[in-house]
Amino acid sequence: MSRRYFGDYVFRSYGWRHLQSRVMIGLLAAACGLVLLPLFSILGYVVWQGLPALEPAFFTQLPGSVGEAGGGMANAIVGTLTLVGLALLLGLPWGIALGIYLSEYGRGRFASVVRFSVDMLSSVPSIIIGLFVYAWVVIPMKRFSAVSGGVALALLMLPTVARSTEELLKLVPGHVREAGLALGLPRWKVILRIVVRGSLGAIATGVALALARVAGETAPLLFTAFGNRYWNQGLDQPIASLPVQIFNYAISPYEEWHRQAWGGSLVLIALVLGLNISMRAALRRKGKTGDS
């Protein structure tokens, strides 16, 4: 195939070329419409099908007996909040420390290995993280547990937290650090008391975004937190979660459970998108990041 050069275009008629340009831009708009169509369809269906399922009982009661009307997802809602809390507890210190390392010390060969590892960890399929935690925590403990679910979610949020912390700390200008050092402060104090403290709000926002992402994860919880039809009996016991409950209900043959799966999806999506949108708005108001 011969390569087209610009001259080839010039010798075509003007009208034809402008028509072609219009048509192509129209096609681009159509592509964009096709990409966004599922978003509107999903949001529409989740609200339309989910809203009727959200009776008070949905938020206060345990699941009813198999396939029958009544009951709710109270244990799953509490379970998801518990798991996210555990993930925060386990993943936050490590993630923040990684972010500080990458931003303040991150040069040289070792640092680029670490940075590459962060990228790679973020691309490991979440079900593999679940399988790993199964082999690492669940088998030695000999049972599915809330803790193992928390570990899996913590590992999933680690790269996101590390990355966003790094980016935010890099925005702090160098002269701020120099001013601190010039006053005779030790470097660790400069980093913690000046650099990190100044960006604390933005870092918290980044962490909330990471939490929103892991709150909707299902696959890593299948082998770890497992699921539970009742209230959780302690952190070393299986625990219910919204995504897993939605999955189990969705693939069941019962009409009533399908209804509740839509209800659960509405709650989950409200949680995830709500957190996402409000945190993005907060970040933008501070003018800390662009829109990507």
Next chain:
Amino acid sequence: MTLRFRRPEAHAGDLIFSWVLRGAAMGLPALLFSIAFFLFQRAEPAIAKFGWGFFTGSVWDPVQENFGALPAIYGTIVSSFLALLLAAPLSIGTALLLTEVLPRRLASAVGFLVEMLAAVPSVVYGLWGIFVLVPWLRQSLEPALARNLGWIPLFSGPPYGVGMLAAAIILAIMIAPTITSIAREVFRAIPRQQREAALALGATRWETMRLAVLRSGKAGVFGAAILGLGRALGETMAVTMVIGNRPSISASLLEPAQTLSSVLANEYAEAASDLHLAALVEIGLALFAVTFAVNAFARLFLWRRTLGRSAR
């Protein structure tokens, strides 16, 4: 940037602090290594029993303890590439529209919607897939495909709704935001002067996009597509819910199939024997190896070269 000189009277606090951070950093390569190690260790019985035959055998029979992963490997590859085929042109088109055509405010609003698509949990995609996409496929698209293109083996067979096509469509929807946002960054990094040069020579807007934007962003766009592929390969829940989960290899896209991750999600609870569990973990190990290789390739060779910095 930070100052980088060593003071002779360095504080003990500084030393401790930097070593704590280095420890945290060292944990990460160690974590990746131990994921590989633990999976390998648990998969050992299956590796020892089946050897390479695991990847070429097409029978998956937990009762007879005979495990071959070929149908799952086939399903993973076909569904992911088909998804990429569907998603890549649409996503690149969307990215072009966002960076080259729309005014800034509108572009950032549309870009925000695309990012919301990425934030929808996978299980919600699956639910929508089961109750909206699959019935539509069964009643509208698949009968039409079979009627008009049924003579091609790809589109033959009864319209089940669930199957390879459903999985590929849902994967395409899920990876579109990934490809769009990376392609958008690639296009943004292309210097303005290139576009102005093309326009000054009398190129139309579309010709400018082709000559100044697409041509110089080629490598980066390819990297974006590969990262999208990496995401499709490992996606679990939505695929499990719509692919039909049948361990067979069929030429038709309308037939049910399975993927590596859907086997894991389906059988985790039923792994009664140690060998079955080992076979499942070996499937996980294969998936880990493939996604690692694909992503490492995209990041090391394509992405970094075009943008000159590491990917997000």
